[in-house]
Amino acid sequence: MLNHHHEAGHTTPDPDPDEAGRQFVHHAIELALSLGDFQKEVNQQYDPLMIVSEAAARIEKLIEFDATGIYLVDEESADLKLANCRPNDARQTIESEMSILIDNGTVAWAMRERRGIALYSADGHRQLFLHVMATCSRIRGMFIGIFPPRKHRLPDASLEILSIILRNAANGIESIVYSRLMKRRNGELQRSIEEKTQHIVGYEKQLLQTQNTQAIAKLAGGIAHHFNNALTSLIGYLDLMAISNDDPTKILSYIERVHPIAERMGYLTKNLLAYSHGGNLTTRMVTLKEIFQEAMPTIKRAVKDSATLSLELAEGPIWVQADMIQMRMAILAIIENANEAIADNGVISIQANAVTGCSLAGAPNSGKFLYIRIQDNGPGMDPDTLRRIFEPFFSTKFEGRGLSMAAASSFIKNHNGWIGVDSKLGKGTRVNIYLPAVTPEEA
Known part of the structure; x- marks a missing residue:
């Protein structure tokens, strides 16, 4: 009789390949998704090269390549430039x-x-992946x-994971670019706001030397009102850009809306400078026709399309x-008012x-003049409104147009001219x- 002896011991089961695969995928997805954390911290410490380096490290841990490279699009030239290479001697x-x-x-x-592409190397011996x-x-x-x-x-699961890593890296880089x-x-x-504010402060000082206290108070109030409105709009768009830093379309639309506001501030600044007699007058000999040839394109844009605009110049x-x-x-200020x-x-x-003599009070009754009449x-x-027509920032509307007729009067007086207004209800x-x-x- 044969005796069979079995040694006591433990039998180790073979690893479950399905479970190992699930663990790999779970770990890979966690690594891939962790790149999304960069988008939350781009304002603090990360830059595009750091994100690229982290993405390359994750790819290296998950997928076997002999060499990898990540190129970035240069913001100025739009060329692709190698930002990361692993290993470095494969550059x-x-x-x-x-x-x-x-x-x-x-x-x-x-x-x-917009997906992964497998192809052969130039010598046909190796497989590449783009x-x-x-x-x-x-x-x-x-x-x-x-x-x-x-x-x-690449297995399908690995390809999906690689796509996630690259997409999250791209989103992180884009967040940095638009944040900057x-x-x-x-x-x-x-x-720009600080510079314009400094200019306005300088112009107000000039006005203090030429206007009485009551007029200065009113003028300063008008300046503050108009610039406060403009600055409020500018600050509002800055706030909107701050909360839309991951939406480039919105940011660019807000930037486009800011430029007209800055232009209006500049236009008011020019009027204020001329009104305070601080502007440099650059005169030359010009004809009546030259004046209106240059001014008419701007005048036409200022008049509503449904209105009728006529021009009659002397021969x-x-x-x-x-x-x-x-x-x-x-x-233009007079036309806008009309x-x-x-x-x-x-x-x-x-x-x-051309006329001889000026019919306005205080003007000379003799001499040759160019007479311009603008009528609407x-x-x-009423008489009270007419009396105040040349006051700075005066308007019968809730929202005035700025210096308007006051600036027009100042411009004409800078040319040793006269201006008057006739009106009845x-x-x-x-x-x-x-x-x-x-x-x-005489020139």
């Missing part, structure tokens, strides 16, 4: 393969595909990997010594000719301008 190989793929259009194709690094709005870079000789493709853009724009706007040259910029601004007064189908007429068929003004308004006429020999 020449990566750059050589990538250069060929760019030249033959494969990289452009991979960008359009995958675009992109957000929903734009391409941020390109990943290239060189497979080991024994490996020719927002900070730069905010800084530019802040400097023959009428010469004056004028600063073309101030003359255009004076006429445009606000008339109905949608209203009429504004401009007539100009609006509701007209229900009869419209007529603005009369007289500028000393000269001959070319």
